Amino acid sequence: MMLEQMANGIGIPVVFIENLANAASYEYKTYTIRKRSGGLRTIHHPSRRLKALQRWLLANVIQNFPVHLAATAYAPGRSIFKNASVHATSRYLLRMDFTDFFPSITQNDVRSYVNTNTRFFEGWNSTDVNAFCNLISRNGVLTIGAPTSPAISNALCYDLDARLELFCSKSGVTYTRYADDLFFSADRSGTLRQIEEGVLRIVSELEIPRCLVINRAKTRHSSKRGTRRVTGIVLGSDGKPHIGRTLKRKIRASIHQFAALDDAGKDSLAGLIAFAVGFDPDFLNSLIKKYGLAAVRIAMKKPSAKTGGKPL
Missing domain, CATH: 3.30.70.270 (Reverse transcriptase/Diguanylate cyclase domain)
Incomplete structure (x- = not known):
């Protein structure tokens, strides 16, 4: 069946x-x-x-x-x-x-x-x-x-x-x-x-x-x-969840080294940015200020999203 x-x-x-x-x-x-x-x-x-x-x-x-x-x-x-x-x-x-x-x-x-x-x-x-x-x-x-x-x-x-x-x-x-x-x-x-x-x-x-x-x-x-x-x-001791400095540093380092990342690394970076910004919207503004809008937009786009559907 x-x-x-x-x-x-x-x-x-x-x-x-x-x-x-x-x-x-x-x-x-x-x-x-x-x-x-x-x-x-x-x-x-x-x-x-x-x-x-x-x-x-x-x-x-x-x-x-x-x-x-x-x-x-x-x-x-x-x-x-x-x-x-x-x-x-x-x-x-x-x-x-x-x-x-x-x-x-x-x-x-x-x-x-x-x-x-x-x-x-x-x-x-x-x-x-x-x-x-x-x-x-x-x-x-x-x-x-x-x-x-x-x-x-x-x-x-x-x-x-x-x-x-x-x-x-x-x-x-x-x-x-x-x-x-x-x-x-x-x-x-x-x-x-x-x-x-x-x-x-x-x-x-x-x-x-x-x-x-x-x-x-x-x-x-x-x-x-x-x-x-x-x-x-x-x-946090205030009883609230925070993304923390370690994750922010990882994201900044990955954007800085973006050209050296493979597709899996770029996928991971895009997910981390979306996750971090969901907690702290001001973090997106700080990334744009540091790296520019174009670079941040590229970093937020998953390579896997580009794959089109093909027949079996």
Whole structure:
């Protein structure tokens, strides 16, 4: 049923979709980009024809899956700002994150999700399920680069979010998750250190996804006496979120070195400027004063926005 709906919706034969699904792992271009924190991030970018099928699945199937309110990324009406605002007035903050988040979510996790949420897959047969799993994964796992990975990860982490929120609420702790970053805040000293082991236990007991692992080396505690950061946003002692000097310096340096940036770097810069200006409109005026209107306009334009649609 799903394959026929996709074929009719896109206007291609079912056999084309089946063949592409069977060979989907070979339909990616792999490259690396530098992380802000240092090191390299591997991107697996799907081919144009595979991405078209993934986008159809995203719009017609995956976006129907429920997302927990504690998940603040990859969903309409949710944002980095909202994620930070939830924790802004609390005195203490704990940040934890996962090791290799997307690749830790497997085809087996997706199949388990299908089997336990049959209301979203009515009329599907085993061929539909196999094609779905193959089209949204590479070599059996989710990838950074596929447009379906963020929404799928949110859906499959619903139980994680529900269990962590319930666990935290019993201790007066506020919990949110932004992609692979977990944030916990509280007003009582020592509360957040007490919940760490509980978080590790809940993650280890999950049925879906089964292979998530907390990167304990990146666990961070902070308080109002120091600097509290939530997904790049500084939480001020005034109980309000601020973009902070570090991000402003990064943007200025990137504009200064704009000619040396690749397309991924220019995309990132455009997003950072839009994000920063959303918090602090006066920052845009300071950039224009320093670099000129023409240079700032160029820096705010994403190269990826230039790509036109081509047939499969």
